[in-house]
Amino acid sequence: MxxxxxxxxxxxxxxxxxxxxxxxxxxxxxxxxxxxxxxxxxxxxxxxxxxxxxxxxxxxxxxxxxxxxxxxxxxxxxxxxxxxxxxxxxxxxxxxxxxxxxxxxxxxxxxxxxxxxxxxxxxxxxxxxxxxxxxxxxxxxxxxxxxxxxxxxxxxxxxxxxxxxxxxxxxxxxxxEVGRAHEAERLASELEAQQRQDARVLHDTVLATLSLLAHSGVGVRANALRDQAGDDARLLRQLRLGVPLDAGSNAIFSPGSDDDLLSTTFESVRQRFARMGLDVSWHGAGQLALPRDRLDALVGALGECLENVRRHSGVSEADVTITDDDQTVRAMVTDAGDGFEPDAVGPARLGFAESVVGRLNAVGGRARIFSSPGSGTTVMLEVPKA
Known part of the structure; x- marks a missing residue:
């Protein structure tokens, strides 16, 4: 009753x-x-x-x-x-x-x-x-x-x-009736969140690889490009079979990897971009004890920031500094490249908005960007520990 x-x-x-x-x-x-x-x-x-x-x-x-x-x-x-x-x-x-x-x-x-x-x-x-x-x-x-x-x-x-x-x-x-409406809204919200996550994954992997191919893979070794294309092919196979993409970094950086620990470490990000021709200088911890969703969000956002450095900064070097305290983990991505005016970025450019800001907002984090033309770019990423 x-x-x-x-x-x-x-x-x-x-x-x-x-x-x-x-x-x-x-x-x-x-x-x-x-x-x-x-x-x-x-x-x-x-x-x-x-x-x-x-x-x-x-x-x-x-x-x-x-x-x-x-x-x-x-x-x-x-x-x-x-x-x-x-x-x-x-x-x-x-x-x-x-x-x-x-x-x-x-x-x-x-x-x-x-x-x-x-x-x-x-x-x-x-x-x-x-x-x-x-x-x-x-x-x-x-x-x-x-x-x-x-x-x-x-x-x-x-x-x-x-x-x-x-x-x-x-x-x-x-x-x-209210319960049914709430359940429908919850399912719609979850579906929208999954779709947004899938879009981020595609943007960070397949679209990035296609962009490399469009530019003839300049600065990237043939083997690295072939490996990345193989990872993207496995990701597309998941989508074709209707397998939902988790918010995990496996789907972002190393689909189908047997080394789950490596795929969720910052070192895996450095290795990936080293293959892509971007030299990342690492400062701080290579691994952090974070809940899986927060770690994945931070790793995914960090990867997108480095992708932006590789594609838009005009330099082949970047610095990543990881710090943490009792409540927050911070990752700072810095390059000495061309820089840009953040307010001048059009709303149609969804890479940073979705793959960085959207990811972090979903787990209660935030992203701040500091840049100006000719002065390089610094992005501060923050996620809560709990």
């Missing part, structure tokens, strides 16, 4: 218990008025009121239908006892009305939400009214007002429970 339905039942049981106990105490208090009933009748009424209170607690604690039926039966007996009193006072009439319209009607709050509960509530209400009409006929009392109060009490509590049940049903349906 859904939690919202459990809360509904808990609320209705509390309403039923409070109503039954309040009705029982109020009816008994009416009988304590002087000369309302004689001593023997008061003793019987006391026992019945106590029994009704116990049945109300049992019914609302365990949801027992048998306890509910017994409560109504005890209330009917109490009506017959009070109606047969030799002294029929307004206090007695009030006690009869409370017993019929409050105490016995309390079970309607819990029964109406059950399967076929409405029919049972109607049956028990009819039984209570029949007991009052029988008492009126046998003891020649006018109990019309008592019957009206009884009918109204049962109707009010039954309608209240049905209204609450309907409200819970509507709320549950809306919650389910």
């Amino acid at each position: 859904k939690r919202i339905h459990k809360e509904r039942d808990r609320l209705l049981r509390r309403v039923a218990r409070t109503t039954a106990l309040l009705g029982s105490v109020s009816a008994f208090a009416c009988l304590l008025v002087p000369r309302a009933v004689d001593a023997s009748e008061l003793a019987v009424a006391t026992v019945l009121s106590l029994g009704i209170a116990i049945l109300a607690v049992l019914h609302t604690m365990r949801g027992s239908v048998a306890a509910a039926i017994a409560l109504v039966a005890a209330s009917a007996v109490l009506v017959l006892v009070l109606a047969g009193s030799e002294v029929f006072t307004p206090g007695t009439v009030t006690a009869l009305a409370i017993t019929g319209g409050v105490t016995s009607a309390s079970v309607a709050a819990t029964l109406v939400v059950r399967r076929r509960g409405t029919q049972l509530v109607i049956l028990l209400a009819a039984a209570m009214l029949a007991a009052e009409w029988l008492a009126a006929a046998v003891f020649a009392h006018s109990l019309v007002s008592v019957s009206i109060v009884t009918a109204v009490g049962w109707a009010v509590l039954g309608v209240l429970a049905a209204w609450l049940d309907n409200g819970v049903g509507v709320a549950s349906a809306r919650i389910a």
